[in-house]
Amino acid sequence: MTVPTPRPRVFINFASSLDGKINPAPGRRSGRFMMSRQREDLRRMFALRGTADAILIGASNLRVDDPDLAIPADEHAARRARSQPEPLRVVVTSSADGITPEMKIFDPERGGPSIVVHTARMPAEARARLAPVAELVELGAVTVEMNDLLAWLAGRGVRTLLCEGGGDLCAQLFGARAVDEIYLTLAPRILGGARAPSMVDGTGFAPDEIPNPRLASVEQVGDELFLRYEVSWPG
Numbered sequence: 001m002t003v004p005t006p007r008p009r010v011f012i013n014f015a016s017s018l019d020g021k022i023n024p025a026p027g028r029r030s031g032r033f034m035m036s037r038q039r040e041d042l043r044r045m046f047a048l049r050g051t052a053d054a055i056l057i058g059a060s061n062l063r064v065d066d067p068d069l070a071i072p073a074d075e076h077a078a079r080r081a082r083s084q085p086e087p088l089r090v091v092v093t094s095s096a097d098g099i100t101p102e103m104k105i106f107d108p109e110r111g112g113p114s115i116v117v118h119t120a121r122m123p124a125e126a127r128a129r130l131a132p133v134a135e136l137v138e139l140g141a142v143t144v145e146m147n148d149l150l151a152w153l154a155g156r157g158v159r160t161l162l163c164e165g166g167g168d169l170c171a172q173l174f175g176a177r178a179v180d181e182i183y184l185t186l187a188p189r190i191l192g193g194a195r196a197p198s199m200v201d202g203t204g205f206a207p208d209e210i211p212n213p214r215l216a217s218v219e220q221v222g223d224e225l226f227l228r229y230e231v232s233w234p235g
């Protein structure tokens, strides 16, 4: 009998347009872009971050948006005062191309410990560049296998993992049958663009592999919907 590898409970959080996009098409965006135009989405994002032991993103998300993956400043200060840990901030990359120490995810004043999970392909120059600002964890030769990543995080004491994207990383988590909950903000916007990213990209699922999440709650705030889905993986 195969013993399943322990993994954290994984939830993902996205804001999507009505046409299922999570960012304008490549070349269509200059500067900052927020899918939601309401404070409620940010409030919920912070609340979710506060429940996570670690927050995970893909390197493209980091390169495009430079998120800090922080909890609100007052909670950050309160946790520091109580010596209470903050969520680990984790980025996964093969070679860390375009990832620089100035990025907000590495700023210790903004959030918890920073971790770069990378492959053997990461060159020495990138290791030297990022070692002063992050813990470097090598997992895999060409790509980081999701099961290895999740097992490593579990071993590090992570019981709840929030993935904030992007679509490439999320596709792999679904492919590994490792998403338990989806928080989706549906914003009444139409972004268009065949190449605009969506919540789950990758190569797609065959009909017999398609995950079928269960709608657990719907809330309307203004003209946006806040949806929560639960995913179960039978068998």
Ligand SMILES: NC(=O)c1ccc[n+]([C@@H]2O[C@H](COP(=O)([O-])OP(=O)(O)OC[C@H]3O[C@@H](n4cnc5c(N)ncnc54)[C@H](OP(=O)(O)O)[C@@H]3O)[C@@H](O)[C@H]2O)c1
Pocket (backbone or CB within 6 Å): 013, 014, 015, 016, 021, 022, 023, 035, 057, 058, 059, 060, 061, 062, 064, 065, 092, 093, 094, 095, 096, 097, 119, 142, 143, 144, 145, 146, 164, 165, 166, 167, 168, 169, 170, 172, 197, 201
């Ligand atoms: N609306 C929203 O809620 C929301 C949320 C998040 C993101 N976004 C958008 O999503 C877009 C980014 O998504 P994306 O699908 O393009 O990319 P992504 O999933 O953020 O990142 C893909 C990159 O992550 C690294 N990576 C992923 N899996 C890996 C593995 N198994 N092993 C090693 N490295 C791995 C690779 O980086 P390297 O190339 O460095 O190897 C890969 O190129 C951005 O446009 C962002 O604005 C929107």
